[in-house]
Amino acid sequence: MLIGYMRVSKTDGSQSTDLQRDALLAAGVDPSKLYEDHASGKEDDRPELASCLKGMNAGDTLLVWKLDRLGRDLRHLVNTVHNLTERGIGLKVLTGEGAAIDTTTASGKLVFGIFAALAEFERELISERTKAGLASARARGRKGGRPYKMTPAKVRLAMAAVGHKETKIGSLCEELGVTRQTLYRHVSPTGELRPDGKKLLKSK
Incomplete structure (x- = not known):
């Protein structure tokens, strides 16, 4: 109905x-x-x-x-x-x-899956920024630090973005808060999951 x-x-x-x-x-x-x-x-x-x-x-x-x-x-x-x-x-x-x-439909589920990944990414990004802010306050102005780690939401977002001609890998890495090496350890240049990416999604 x-x-x-x-x-x-x-x-x-x-x-x-x-x-x-x-x-x-x-x-x-x-x-x-x-x-x-x-x-x-x-x-x-x-x-x-x-x-x-x-x-x-x-x-x-x-x-x-x-x-x-x-x-x-x-x-x-x-x-x-x-x-x-x-x-x-x-x-x-x-x-x-x-x-x-x-x-x-299958294609419609895929589109909404991207929306869901974006929502999860938004939640994780807010959480990470909060933690980074607290760490910065504790360090009394210390700059720098390790890039944020890869998460299941970031992997799914990377899969949706990597491989498209309009996607700039440098900008994507900056938005995700990971290095290019970390990105490609989880997702191939064509958007396929690599062993680390499969392991991360499986562990969620």
Whole structure:
């Protein structure tokens, strides 16, 4: 069964869900299976979304007009989709930057896997920066230090990025906080896992 969810940010009537509604109906959602919230994406209290998710069953597919209609942020979005996946429920995004996401297909799962890796990378990066800041404070201004180690999230992100012509390895290493030698010890120049990368992912 197809279930549609819509959201607009303002509750004063200045925004309309008409465009979202038309797209969801055109995609095959029954009018009786549409849920609508009028709340900011950052708000925890979205009763219609909660009701929508609670009422879905295995085999159902949740449709949203754009990805930002569903999640407050990337982390919330990833957690929501993981929950749906564990329950056997799919997600399909109709338009916008997330339009390639359709977790009922293999390619769509791959795209969302990259989103999940980015969310995990974001969490680890914040944690590492916090630890680095504390270490710096303890050292009373000492500069330098070893690059951050490779993590499962960084390996998955590297796999998605390495091998593409537009990817600059130097910039990627700088963003990941690892040396080129460390990167290539885990992932090949074509994005394939190497023994160290396989070992790291297996250990998670």
